[in-house]
Amino acid sequence: MDTVLKIDNLTKQYGRITAVKNLSLEVKRGNVFGILGPNGSGKTTTLGILLDVINKTSGSFSWFGQPPGKGVRKKIGAILETPIFYPYLSATKNLEIVAEIKGAPKENIDQVLKKVELYERRFDKFRTYSLGMKQRLSIASALLCDPEVMILDEPTNGLDPQGIAEIRELIKQIAKEGKTIILASHLLDEVQKVCTHFCVLKRGTLLYSGSVDEVNKGVESVEVMSDTPEIREVLEVYNKATKIVEESGKFVVTLVEDTHASDLNAYLFSKGITVSHLLTQRKSLEKQFLELLAESDNA
Numbered sequence: 472m473d474t475v476l477k478i479d480n481l482t483k484q485y486g487r488i489t490a491v492k493n494l495s496l497e498v499k500r501g502n503v504f505g506i507l508g509p510n511g512s513g514k515t516t517t518l519g520i521l522l523d524v525i526n527k528t529s530g531s532f533s534w535f536g537q538p539p540g541k542g543v544r545k546k547i548g549a550i551l552e553t554p555i556f557y558p559y560l561s562a563t564k565n566l567e568i569v570a571e572i573k574g575a576p577k578e579n580i581d582q583v584l585k586k587v588e589l590y591e592r593r594f595d596k597f598r599t600y601s602l603g604m605k606q607r608l609s610i611a612s613a614l615l616c617d618p619e620v621m622i623l624d625e626p627t628n629g630l631d632p633q634g635i636a637e638i639r640e641l642i643k644q645i646a647k648e649g650k651t652i653i654l655a656s657h658l659l660d661e662v663q664k665v666c667t668h669f670c671v672l673k674r675g676t677l678l679y680s681g682s683v684d685e686v687n688k689g690v691e692s693v694e695v696m697s698d699t700p701e702i703r704e705v706l707e708v709y710n711k712a713t714k715i716v717e718e719s720g721k722f723v724v725t726l727v728e729d730t731h732a733s734d735l736n737a738y739l740f741s742k743g744i745t746v747s748h749l750l751t752q753r754k755s756l757e758k759q760f761l762e763l764l765a766e767s768d769n770a
């Protein structure tokens with residue numbers, strides 16, 4: 472798979488504040504890559520550096536295997552902040568102005584408006600749009616040059632649930648068409664629902680980078696109960712269990728990867744133990760994220 476973005480040891484210092492610290496990452500073509508982190512973790516700073524609007528202190532990055540520069544920038548559509556559209560002009564008129572500034576073909580306007588589902592409202596004034604529609608128009612404007620990569624900073628901030636769902640659907644749709652998407656978010660749920668890959672930043676430091684599927688798969692913990700007292704000894708010798716914790720009569724058994732509650736049940740049954748309670752507790756991305764953040768506090 473092609474590498475679209477490679478970041479090596481990127482650091483940004485604002486006086487005594489280190490906003491980004493020795494960050495190294497790789498984004499492959501077709502990824503929907505989430506940069507996840509709490510407020511102030513360095514997401515916007517990182518995106519700003521990648522877009523050449525913020526100067527790095529040290530380190531390097533390359534787009535499409537090339538050092539940053541004008542030729543590369545054309546392949547990237549970005550929304551770091553809501554672009555300023557003229558409130559008294561229509562979507563079409565606003566995009567005509569954007570196309571003029573960016574040197575994008577005006578023929579693309581109808582097509583991008585259809586993509587973001589604003590075509591029907593294209594002649595209405597921008598000021599009559601809902602927040603979600605305004606955000607969709609921003610995405611349309613970033614799509615005008617038909618970029619290979621889209622960069623979105625907190626794309627659903629401030630939107631209502633319907634607006635959020637629409638933007639997420641749109642992002643997935645754009646990704647399906649083969650574009651690489653890099654988005655910053657402080658919302659786990661967003662990353663889980665939209666991204667294929669993600670990294671976790673905290674105070675500018677990379678805590679994790681990997682695929683969402685891998686994490687979603689995760690390891691399973693199973694809650695198990697039985698009236699047979701021997702269950703404890705039988706569990707202790709189960710070679711697929713990595714951890715056993717007893718909690719008020721229940722055993723919480725953490726299993727090795729690719730082992731499931733059904734395997735545990737079959738094992739116990741083969742040892743003559745019938746269970747009265749069996750519940751899978753998959754470790755959610757949220758739990759893992761919170762653990763990661765907590766671990767880094769203790770480090």
Ligand SMILES: Nc1ncnc2c1ncn2[C@@H]1O[C@H](COP(=O)(O)OP(=O)(O)OP(=O)(O)O)[C@@H](O)[C@H]1O
Pocket residue numbers: 485488489490508509510511512513514515516517657
């Ligand atoms: N221009 C600046 N001058 C000084 N410090 C800055 C500047 N911009 C950002 N910072 C600091 O750098 C750190 C990272 O900020 P950044 O905005 O990149 O984080 P973020 O993860 O995008 O957070 P948020 O989600 O709140 O925007 C913070 O401590 C912030 O206060």
